[in-house]
Amino acid sequence: MNTIQYLEDQAARAERLAKRITDTPTIEKLLTFAGDRRREIEVISGGRRRN
Secondary structure (H helix, E strand, C coil): CCHHHHHHHHHHHHHHHHHHCCCHHHHHHHHHHHHHHHHHHHHHHCCCCCC
């Protein structure tokens, strides 16, 4: 698994988990984490990838 695949997997896991829980602060942290991973993917790929 390369770095981009790993980051995509982490972001997707965080987003799926955020949909299953009801604790608002935790949801916000998970979605922030996912967003950070997706921005990191953009940086690594030079902004050429789209979701």
